[in-house]
Amino acid sequence: MSVLTTITILYEKAEESEFLFTALKLKDIKKNFNAVYSIEWYYDNIEYTSGLDIFYFRSLTYRGGMPKRATYWQWKNMPECIGIFDLESKIITWKILKSNIGNPQKGEILTYTEASAVPGFPISFLYFVIGIDYRDFAPDESNIYGDDYTILY
Numbered sequence: 001m002s003v004l005t006t007i008t009i010l011y012e013k014a015e016e017s018e019f020l021f022t023a024l025k026l027k028d029i030k031k032n033f034n035a036v037y038s039i040e041w042y043y044d045n046i047e048y049t050s051g052l053d054i055f056y057f058r059s060l061t062y063r064g065g066m067p068k069r070a071t072y073w074q075w076k077n078m079p080e081c082i083g084i085f086d087l088e089s090k091i092i093t094w095k096i097l098k099s100n101i102g103n104p105q106k107g108e109i110l111t112y113t114e115a116s117a118v119p120g121f122p123i124s125f126l127y128f129v130i131g132i133d134y135r136d137f138a139p140d141e142s143n144i145y146g147d148d149y150t151i152l153y
Helices: 072-076 123-130
Strands: 009-011 019-025 035-043 046-054 062-065 080-086 091-097 109-119 136-138
Touching: 019 035, 019 109, 046 080, 046 091, 062 091
Parallel strands: none
Antiparallel strands: 009 019, 019 091, 035 046, 035 109, 046 062, 062 080, 080 091, 109 136
């Protein structure tokens, strides 16, 4: 079941050069569905992530930085960032301080871009038990990545 419609979008704005923007376009988007959306990339051989963990009774908290995946509490220690959850365009956007992602400089390259949409717990556990994989990755193939991004500002 594919929910992603596009691979990672990374971009910058000249007037806000201290930020990197990442965006994820979805086929369908709901604020009350328990899910984890993320965009990953590497800079200087270090993995970074922009992520959003949606749970129906929590407020939306956008994060961007070095991923902390093992537990919910480690995830909460990743730096928060500004985010936009646009139901009309079906796009989730993260506005991340470059200082939280290794402080890439003009001309440096972000590599191994990848996006994911994964059901959150406990739904993910139920799917695992019954043998259904509803995770979605873009690109779809393992060890294939989206386009590199060269820092502009």
